[in-house]
Amino acid sequence: MRISGWTIALALTTIAAAPAAAKDRVGYQAISSGSLAQAEQTIDAERVIFPNRPELMLNLAAVYARTGRASQARSLYSRVLDQAPVTMDLADGSVQSSHLLAQRGLSRLQATMASR
Template structure:
């Protein structure tokens, strides 16, 4: 059975709750309450340390609060984990690896060339 987890892509990537209640920090991230999101995600990762949506969401919190190296580590951990299929807000789907790579790419500085 494939796991379907909703996620959204806005200035970073985060997964929406797949279960009753907000156990993935989605609502807190969407509301900009990164302290609450981080608390939820850290607690959930103690129980489910290998769930990529938790890694991706905590990576998003870290990225949005200036902890870029910690965010990158979590996105890489999600890339190294078993992929899960994630439902997109538009009804499409993407692998957690695609979502994690997008998060990692969003951390990279953009280089512009000029002459």
């Protein structure tokens, strides 16, 4: 299965927080299947409990970016950058810094805006 650049770069899942068999609490499965409204609902519910978890903010920013809400996405990416960096385990098995992922998201937003 091929996953889009947005999903690979930004749709995160932490191994400890969301093992494959567990309920998807970070919206990854919904994002990867294209169910962006479901992903947003799942992430919003988790953010009530954990408002500053970077994986939730990054995934929600990805949803916002994919649904034309660039300013809201930019705000979430900036909030991630305002926090201490966190090492994130991505769904593809790689490990990235939350700051690097937020910076990539901001770059994609700028590239999208420039191409319009």
